[in-house]
Amino acid sequence: MGRGAYALARVAVIVRAPAGWLWWPGVLAAGIGTLVPGLTGRRIGVLAGAALFVIAGAVVFVVRRKRYLELARDASRAGKTVFLQDRAVTVRTRRRALRWWLLPAFLAAMGSSFAVPAAGGMLLAGLGAGLWAKALWLGRWERAHDALLWVRTDRVPRGRPAGKAVDAYQTTGIVAGDAGPGGARRSRAMAGAGR
Known part of the structure; x- marks a missing residue:
């Protein structure tokens, strides 16, 4: 790891950032999809959607x-x-990188309801739930080791905190930055403390 100033982003925040943008459009698409009879019928559509939700999340x-x-x-x-990047900046950067395919994904989930009602929306929601669960898992690791995980921002241009371009994580104390273990927003910012 080179010396000098550079920015670090929280690993858990990068993982957690798109979860809500997948969950809520997925829930909306699934809800609207239940209003459409579809080719398979609502019952089969919802059952298929439930299976897709569990599989995608897992x-x-x-x-x-x-x-x-x-x-x-x-x-x-x-x-x-x-430099420890603020949670809001990390979330905004991650969501901006994903916005170009989130709308098509939502529209595809809506359109799929004409074939299998609610299934596409539940699949989308399952992806969001899986990311949220992974962020919580990272949070448990951080609490157990009394350390927060960070990654250099220039190593995650596509928002993949465990991708091939990432060769190392760095740690700080548990109270550093403005996001707690798992990437959730703290009640008050404590940036720079506890390193």
């Missing part, structure tokens, strides 16, 4: 967990010169 939750743990285990302590 896959998103499980995928790359080993990689996250490897990076977390080998993480080094963040230096005094690093």
Whole structure:
């Protein structure tokens, strides 16, 4: 890891950021989809949607967990010169990167209801639930190890905190930054404390 000033973003915040943008449009699309009889009928559509919800959530939750743990285990302590990116900035950057496919995904979920009512929306919601669960899992790791996980912002241009471009995580004390374990917003900002 090079010396000098650079920005770090919270790993859990990057993971958690798109969860709401997937969950709520998914719930909306599923709700509207139940109003459409569809080709399969509402009952089959909802049952298929429930299965897709569980499968999508489980896959998103499980995928790359080993990689996250490897990076977390080998993480080094963040230096005094690093800049800890605010939670709001990380969330805004992550959502901006995803906005171009979120609308098409929502429209596809709505359109799929004419074939299988509610299924597309429940799939979308399942993806959001899986990301939220993964952020909570990261939060449990952070609490257990009394450390927050950070990644250099220039290593996650596409918002993949455990992608190939990421070669290391860094850690700070549990109260550093303005997001708590798991990426949730703190009641009050405590940036820079506890490093």
